[in-house]
Amino acid sequence: MLELEDIQHYLLARPNAVIAQYNFITFHNAEAGRKWVEALIPTVGTAQSVLAANPNDMRWVSLAFTWNGLQKLGVSEEELATFPEAFRQGMAARAAMLGDTGINHPDNWEDNMASEDLHAVVILFARDKDERERCIKKHQEYLDQTPGVEILSTLLLEAVPPLDYVHEHFGYRDRITTPVIEGMVIGAKGEVAISTGPKEESRIPEFTSTSPGSHLPSKPGEFFLGYPDETGVIPLQPQPEVLSKNGSYLAYRKMQEHVGAFRNFLKQNGKTIEEQELVAAKLMGRWRKTGAPLVLSPDKDDRELGFDNQRNNNFDYEKMDPHGYACPVGSHCRRMNVRDTSVSRIMNRRLIIRRGGTYGPYLPDDAPDDGANRGIAVFAGCADISRQFEFLISVWANDPEFEHLNERDPFAGSIDGAFEVTIPKRPIKKKLKGLQAFTTVRGGAYFFLPGIKALKYLASLQ
Amino acid sequence: MSDNNNSWATPAALALPKEGYFELESGRYGPTFPKTPANYGFTIIVKVKEGREDIIREYGKTIEAAVKDSPNVLEPLKLHFLRWVLFDVGSGLHFMYQGIFDTDFDKYMEDAIALFNSTGVTTVFVNLEGFPEDWKTNIDAVTKFFREHQRPSFLEYGEYPYVSAAEVKSALKLKAAFSEMLDQMQ
Numbered sequence: 294m295l296e297l298e299d300i301q302h303y304l305l306a307r308p309n310a311v312i313a314q315y316n317f318i319t320f321h322n323a324e325a326g327r328k329w330v331e332a333l334i335p336t337v338g339t340a341q342s343v344l345a346a347n348p349n350d351m352r353w354v355s356l357a358f359t360w361n362g363l364q365k366l367g368v369s370e371e372e373l374a375t376f377p378e379a380f381r382q383g384m385a386a387r388a389a390m391l392g393d394t395g396i397n398h399p400d401n402w403e404d405n406m407a408s409e410d411l412h413a414v415v416i417l418f419a420r421d422k423d424e425r426e427r428c429i430k431k432h433q434e435y436l437d438q439t440p441g442v443e444i445l446s447t448l449l450l451e452a453v454p455p456l457d458y459v460h461e462h463f464g465y466r467d468r469i470t471t472p473v474i475e476g477m478v479i480g481a482k483g484e485v486a487i488s489t490g491p492k493e494e495s496r497i498p499e500f501t502s503t504s505p506g507s508h509l510p511s512k513p514g515e516f517f518l519g520y521p522d523e524t525g526v527i528p529l530q531p532q533p534e535v536l537s538k539n540g541s542y543l544a545y546r547k548m549q550e551h552v553g554a555f556r557n558f559l560k561q562n563g564k565t566i567e568e569q570e571l572v573a574a575k576l577m578g579r580w581r582k583t584g585a586p587l588v589l590s591p592d593k594d595d596r597e598l599g600f601d602n603q604r605n606n607n608f609d610y611e612k613m614d615p616h617g618y619a620c621p622v623g624s625h626c627r628r629m630n631v632r633d634t635s636v637s638r639i640m641n642r643r644l645i646i647r648r649g650g651t652y653g654p655y656l657p658d659d660a661p662d663d664g665a666n667r668g669i670a671v672f673a674g675c676a677d678i679s680r681q682f683e684f685l686i687s688v689w690a691n692d693p694e695f696e697h698l699n700e701r702d703p704f705a706g707s708i709d710g711a712f713e714v715t716i717p718k719r720p721i722k723k724k725l726k727g728l729q730a731f732t733t734v735r736g737g738a739y740f741f742l743p744g745i746k747a748l749k750y751l752a753s754l755q
Numbered sequence: 756m757s758d759n760n761n762s763w764a765t766p767a768a769l770a771l772p773k774e775g776y777f778e779l780e781s782g783r784y785g786p787t788f789p790k791t792p793a794n795y796g797f798t799i800i801v802k803v804k805e806g807r808e809d810i811i812r813e814y815g816k817t818i819e820a821a822v823k824d825s826p827n828v829l830e831p832l833k834l835h836f837l838r839w840v841l842f843d844v845g846s847g848l849h850f851m852y853q854g855i856f857d858t859d860f861d862k863y864m865e866d867a868i869a870l871f872n873s874t875g876v877t878t879v880f881v882n883l884e885g886f887p888e889d890w891k892t893n894i895d896a897v898t899k900f901f902r903e904h905q906r907p908s909f910l911e912y913g914e915y916p917y918v919s920a921a922e923v924k925s926a927l928k929l930k931a932a933f934s935e936m937l938d939q940m941q
């Protein structure tokens with residue numbers, strides 16, 4: 294049973310917010326850091342409080358730390374050594390393995406992401422701009438009280454218009470699929486209960502009712518430390534238990550989206566709007582405007598299908614599209630969730646909970662690329678950075694040998710310069726060559742998102 | 756890569772330095788080993804626990820049955836060949852586990868552990884000295900065990916170098932389809 298009163302809400306309840314801000318923080322000394330953590334604890338929303346709150350009330354913050362940050366706060370060397378290697382090293386140190394080379398290399402990252410001084414991130418959500426101003430002001434007051442704590446960088450996240458559907462800058466509808474956690478149901482009055490079936494009424498439908506064809510509900514230990522995972526037992530945890538219990542890891546990834554290059558690509562490869570939409574869908578595995586899966590609707594978009602969560606995940610690749618004639622093997626969705634037992638039998642151990650949003654100015658459909666920095670800034674929540682996040686990026690997104698394609702994921706891949714995309718087609722496959730990268734990695738880091746008791750423990754360290 | 760040219764047509768040999776790699780490249784769990792004309796692979800040699808020979812030999816049959824039962828059971832591991840050998844050259848009984856793969860084993864470590872578990876293979880390692888007791892949950896410890904007992908090659912040769920199992924299979928399928936076509940044209 295998940296301890297919802299101790300778990301930060303971030304991975305469980307998606308705030309009803311169109312604006313967020315990430316404040317990346319450095320501590321100049323332990324005492325100041327601890328004081329700042331202590332001051333913020335009352336504002337950190339637990340899963341329970343956020344689920345019970347008025348949906349319009351989203352003044353909650355989330356608070357997570359890098360390994361360097363935990364060290365700076367005074368966690369003992371002995372305890373620090375019990376954290377997994379990936380987290381201890383940090384994302385920048387593992388760039389070569391992840392595939393972040395060339396222009397994607399940490400030397401080129403922004404926002405001081407590769408800095409040893411990056412110690413924490415505060416995620417602030419807001420319903421609107423005024424609310425955000427108020428939150429930022431409030432956070433600034435905390436900072437003013439603790440001169441040894443400073444903002445290294447900030448990033449403003451704002452939904453891309455039109456706001457009638459959630460999408461990123463290329464225009465792809467997002468937030469369709471997400472893992473479901475076993476045993477979690479929130480009753481109509483906000484009471485927490487154990488799930489007895491997919492039909493329970495709930496305040497957070499995405500976590501309580503699985504849409505047909507998606508993964509079976511995950512064991513809580515796949516995302517929260519201190520619980521049994523898919524092996525049936527509780528894996529070894531960092532020490533002391535009060536620090537790790539109810540915590541999760543967040544792998545942060547900031548990727549710039551080159552919207553102009555992407556639109557040019559569509560124009561070069563499609564004469565009509567319909568052809569362009571088909572090419573866009575082939576890269577993603579889902580139709581752009583609706584998210585309708587290509588496997589179920591290979592030739593044209595289907596709005597009803599896209600928005601019907603009883604159907605929009607109800608497919609596999611192995612039996613329904615083994616050669617990728619509908620959905621290319623190298624498309625983003627097919628790489629990130631293979632739905633094919635010849636590729637993986639342990640898909641349930643490779644899941645991440647995706648959080649985050651888009652940053653940078655909206656580029657209207659007919660506007661030429663203005664060169665502005667825009668993209669996605671996402672956190673992948675998991676219990677094992679290496680097995681879950683790093684595997685997805687280093688193998689399924691960036692390993693040229695994945696399914697013998699000699700390519701990378703057109704979106705999540707770290708592409709440097711020109712690249713290729715194979716679109717299986719009869720009689721012979723179509724290979725689109727010399728494409729300019731659509732995305733560039735601009736930053737990344739590994740954070741630990743502690744439970745509330747753990748935050749108190751950190752604040753009380755001597 | 757074989758996809759792009761006819762490198763498969765020219766046999767190739769590659770001598771490797773003592774470490775088994777030319778340049779240190781890290782995977783998620785430690786150094787990775789390069790692709791050679793004989794693809795990727797490993798040779799793991801470990802001392803067998805006292806009195807376990809028969810149990811280990813029995814596992815040969817377990818694997819045979821598992822694959823017969825479900826021919827695709829090992830597919831996610833991207834394997835070409837496995838070779839298990841028991842030998843004693845005067846220092847006690849040792850188990851040699853040699854595998855030829857299409858990918859570095861670092862990448863599919865968790866898949867391998869899960870598969871071994873489901874086919875009963877893992878228990879073969881339990882009969883080897885030093886295999887971690889908590890192998891089910893401690894991937895780091897299992898990986899460390901394999902790495903410590905890995906004996907890298909210093910020469911690898913391929914008569915049809917760098918070819919993946921998938922390519923071999925699709926070439927043979929194509930051949931079968933052609934002969935079928937020729938039959939039909941008689």
Ligand code: HEM
Pocket residue numbers: 461463465466467468469470471546548549550577579584625626627629630645647669673682685686704705732
């Ligand atoms: C600019 C880069 C990216 C873009 C434009 C993008 C876009 C999308 C879109 C539109 C979807 C389909 C919506 C859905 O199924 O909910 C999706 C799915 C997904 N993406 Fe990304 N993504 C990007 C980067 C990443 C990264 C870096 C990761 C990994 C950390 C990732 C992991 C996933 C996963 C796991 C899915 C779900 C696939 C499924 O279950 O079918 N994406 N992405």
